[in-house]
Amino acid sequence: MNDIVKFGIIGAGAVWRFHKLGANNHPITRFVSAYDINEKKLKNVAKYSKLEPYSNLDDFFKSDIDAVLILVPHYLHKDMVVAAAEAGKHILCEKPMAPTLEECDKMIAATKKAGVKFMIAENHRFLPAHQFIKDALDKGFIGDVFLGRTYEGAYAISQFFNPVDWSFTYDKGGGGVVADQGVHKFTMLNWFLGEVDSAQCWLSKALNSPSNKGEDTAIVLLHYKCGAIITVDISSSTVHPLTNRTELHGTKGTILEDHSWENPVQIFSSHPDAEVKGEFYSPSVAVEHGPFPDYYKISMGYEDAYFAECILKDKKPEFTPEEAKKGVAVVLLSYLSAKNGRMTSMEELMKIYKKEGTKSILEGLEAVTQKNHVNLKWE
Numbered sequence: 001m002n003d004i005v006k007f008g009i010i011g012a013g014a015v016w017r018f019h020k021l022g023a024n025n026h027p028i029t030r031f032v033s034a035y036d037i038n039e040k041k042l043k044n045v046a047k048y049s050k051l052e053p054y055s056n057l058d059d060f061f062k063s064d065i066d067a068v069l070i071l072v073p074h075y076l077h078k079d080m081v082v083a084a085a086e087a088g089k090h091i092l093c094e095k096p097m098a099p100t101l102e103e104c105d106k107m108i109a110a111t112k113k114a115g116v117k118f119m120i121a122e123n124h125r126f127l128p129a130h131q132f133i134k135d136a137l138d139k140g141f142i143g144d145v146f147l148g149r150t151y152e153g154a155y156a157i158s159q160f161f162n163p164v165d166w167s168f169t170y171d172k173g174g175g176g177v178v179a180d181q182g183v184h185k186f187t188m189l190n191w192f193l194g195e196v197d198s199a200q201c202w203l204s205k206a207l208n209s210p211s212n213k214g215e216d217t218a219i220v221l222l223h224y225k226c227g228a229i230i231t232v233d234i235s236s237s238t239v240h241p242l243t244n245r246t247e248l249h250g251t252k253g254t255i256l257e258d259h260s261w262e263n264p265v266q267i268f269s270s271h272p273d274a275e276v277k278g279e280f281y282s283p284s285v286a287v288e289h290g291p292f293p294d295y296y297k298i299s300m301g302y303e304d305a306y307f308a309e310c311i312l313k314d315k316k317p318e319f320t321p322e323e324a325k326k327g328v329a330v331v332l333l334s335y336l337s338a339k340n341g342r343m344t345s346m347e348e349l350m351k352i353y354k355k356e357g358t359k360s361i362l363e364g365l366e367a368v369t370q371k372n373h374v375n376l377k378w379e
């Protein structure tokens, strides 16, 4: 049996660099070729990443690769996944799975029909700090979670002010920060807490970005079926290096996590196995971590190597496309709630999904996004 998986990348843009850095620590993952419609990016990736460049998709699929890593704008995820499945390649595709639930369904159907492995590259599922929290929750360190909050903040103003960049656009990105960044938080929280029952969302523009760009700032309140209530704060106009924070409170204690800390997790726990009683402590076995960009490199390295291992050992990836689709459902539920101007249930979203389809939810979001930039001085 081979001990490496040969990947070709589709899309040689910004995120590729983190996958490349991540692979340095995981020799099981070998990136060998690239396809992109942008000749300049293709030339660069061939030169600096030593990948065989392809400007024709069919030729790329015929090259000596076992799997593809899809790194293109969100509106293209479905078509690329379907094409790769039909070409018989295993598929790892960047988050969010797709802008709509119908596209997710087509991706699942095509990959099942082709019998290829398929996983969404949700790096927050592979970050050691998040894996640590998941294990602590499963072991009952903080008991039953009833309250929490989570935050992702970035400063992406160049993408927001560039109208031809697809990022955060309604038509190519599937919305602003809720779709782009919120999906990380929703997928992580679903993993920790189960399924969402209802949501309430506010959308805001702190930046005076073009009208094709979605919200740069949002708050989503989530009510989980287990009863936990969680605040999700997301922004790409916050003035600090990219970071994430999560705080979960349960009947036996609290977990704090901050990606900007060198040691990212602290626990307060009355569990008998807690290492320290009566005060917050960091686990004595260090959790592999580093503030941005290190946590990207670490999590993507593990994610890509895990997918390669699933191929080599013929295992079904634990993070299923159906779970990734549930993250997209929370994105759409948030947008639906913003349009409704009230708390909205998952049941209401599912009715729309069955009746007219979820694409309709992405229409008219600009009108319900608060233009808060009129109150702000950025100079």
Ligand SMILES: NC(=O)c1ccc[n+]([C@@H]2O[C@H](COP(=O)([O-])OP(=O)(O)OC[C@H]3O[C@@H](n4cnc5c(N)ncnc54)[C@H](O)[C@@H]3O)[C@@H](O)[C@H]2O)c1
Residues within 6 Å of the ligand: 010, 011, 012, 013, 014, 015, 016, 035, 036, 037, 038, 041, 070, 071, 072, 073, 074, 076, 094, 095, 096, 121, 122, 123, 180
């Ligand atoms: N996991 C994370 O934390 C993280 C971080 C950043 C981006 N991402 C995701 O990665 C994906 C790509 O984002 P990015 O920031 O690299 O975008 P990008 O705009 O920098 O790169 C996209 C690339 O796709 C290429 N492309 C566009 N249309 C194409 C087509 N039809 N065929 C082939 N190539 C095409 C572009 O030329 C470009 O090189 C998105 O899904 C994004 O959400 C994830």
